[in-house]
Amino acid sequence: MSDTVLETRDGRVVVLTLNRPEKLNALSSELLRTLHRRILALNEDVTCGAIVLTGAGDRAFTAGMDLTEAAERGTEMVPPDQNVVTAILACSKPIIVAVNGLCITGGMEIMLACDVVMASRNAKFADTHVRVGLMPGWGLSQRLSRQVGPQRAKEISLSGNFLDAQRAYDLGVINRVVEPEELMPQAIALGRDFADADMDVSMQYKRLIDEGFAMDLEDGLALEKRRSDEFIRSPEAIAQGKEKAAMRARSFLSR
Numbered sequence: 001m002s003d004t005v006l007e008t009r010d011g012r013v014v015v016l017t018l019n020r021p022e023k024l025n026a027l028s029s030e031l032l033r034t035l036h037r038r039i040l041a042l043n044e045d046v047t048c049g050a051i052v053l054t055g056a057g058d059r060a061f062t063a064g065m066d067l068t069e070a071a072e073r074g075t076e077m078v079p080p081d082q083n084v085v086t087a088i089l090a091c092s093k094p095i096i097v098a099v100n101g102l103c104i105t106g107g108m109e110i111m112l113a114c115d116v117v118m119a120s121r122n123a124k125f126a127d128t129h130v131r132v133g134l135m136p137g138w139g140l141s142q143r144l145s146r147q148v149g150p151q152r153a154k155e156i157s158l159s160g161n162f163l164d165a166q167r168a169y170d171l172g173v174i175n176r177v178v179e180p181e182e183l184m185p186q187a188i189a190l191g192r193d194f195a196d197a198d199m200d201v202s203m204q205y206k207r208l209i210d211e212g213f214a215m216d217l218e219d220g221l222a223l224e225k226r227r228s229d230e231f232i233r234s235p236e237a238i239a240q241g242k243e244k245a246a247m248r249a250r251s252f253l254s255r
Contacts, residue, residue, distance in 0.1 A: 004031040005038055006056070012049035013191035014042055015184075021057035026066040027106050032078045039087040039095075049195025051091070052187045053114065054098040058180065061097070061123070064105035067132065085138040088113040089210075092203040094194040098187040099123040099165075100180070109138035112147065115206065116190065117174040120183045123165040125173065131160040146213075148172045204231065 006017040016038055018025040025031075042048045055061040080086075088095060088110065097111045099119040105128045111117055127144070129136050145153035148171050156163065156171075165177045178186050194202065208227055212220035 004028065005034040007038060010188050011192065012047060012195035013052060013188050014045075014048045014050070015052045015054065015188070016042075018053075018055045018062055021055075021059070023066065024060035024063035024102060025055040025057070026063050028066045028069055029078055032084050033082050036078070036082045036084045036087045039084070039091050043087075043091045043093060048093055049197075049199060050191035051093055051095045052098055052184075052191050053095060053110075054184065054187070055100055058100055058120075058122070060102035060104075060107075061099040062104070062107035062110070063102050064107050064128070083138070085109060085113045092206060094191070094202070094206060096187050096191055096194075098183050099125075099174070100183055102126075104128055105132075105136075105140075106138065108144070109136065109140045112140060112143040113138070118176045118178060118183060118187050118190070119165045119168065119174050120180040121165050121177055122180055123168070123177075124162045125156075125165075125168050126160060126162045127157040128160045130158060144173070201231075 004019055006015075006019045008015045008017070016035065018027075018031060018035070020026055020028065020031060039051070042051055078084075094116070095114040096116045096118060097114045099107075099111065099117060101120065101123060103111055103119075103123060103125045105126065108125060108127055127136075127140060129140075141153075141157065144156065147153075148156075152171055156173075163171070163173065165174070168174045169177045176186070204227065208224060212223050215223065
């Protein structure tokens with residue numbers, strides 16, 4: 001079994017760690033295939049409620065594509081049916097990215113396909129396609145512009161300049177900035193919150209947000225109404241859910 005991606009568990013939270021620290025966790029074909037396979041497997045694993053994706057060491061989440069291998073093999077490192085971004089988008093479980101250092105180009109493409117991004121204060125982000133003479137192929141040009149607006153996306157992508165974690169947060173590229181020692185504890189804690197939810201509702205809700213976001217507002221609202229009407233719960237299940245929510249609220253208020 002490949003050790004380019006390590007898998008550990010914290011209850012129902014699965015941590016996947018890109019494991020090429022000596023190469024700044026650069027995306028080799030072996031790593032990409034392994035990550036694609038692991039995410040698809042976890043999507044079918046009923047014991048997994050959420051996924052945290054991070055990089056080994058403290059220098060990088062990933063420095064992006066392994067350019068040495070790409071030069072030898074061509075830019076298509078893996079066949080389309082093994083595209084890791086496709087696996088991420090197909091995954092019904094929430095995926096949190098814990099960025100612990102550099103997150104460059106292909107790393108940003110992976111990151112933007114995920115559901116939540118948490119970053120160490122030491123993290124740095126860059127889209128270097130214009131520096132290395134390549135075009136994005138995993139959705140960066142479209143997802144980043146939709147997330148931060150086309151003008152900000154152009155500043156980031158057409159300059160190839162680095163953003164520190166605070167600037168990335170201010171621009172809306174990431175969800176949170178935390179101290180380095182708090183990155184994984186907070187990512188896993190959020191993963192537990194996701195995994196503790198009603199998984200049937202959570203998975204369908206995630207799909208509803210993603211599909212609705214690709215529509216205009218009117219169509220998105222119609223989609224929500226249709227899905228809501230189709231979603232049937234028994235009175236017993238509703239009562240259990242209300243009690244669980246009440247217990248969680250009491251626990252939160254007592255902190």
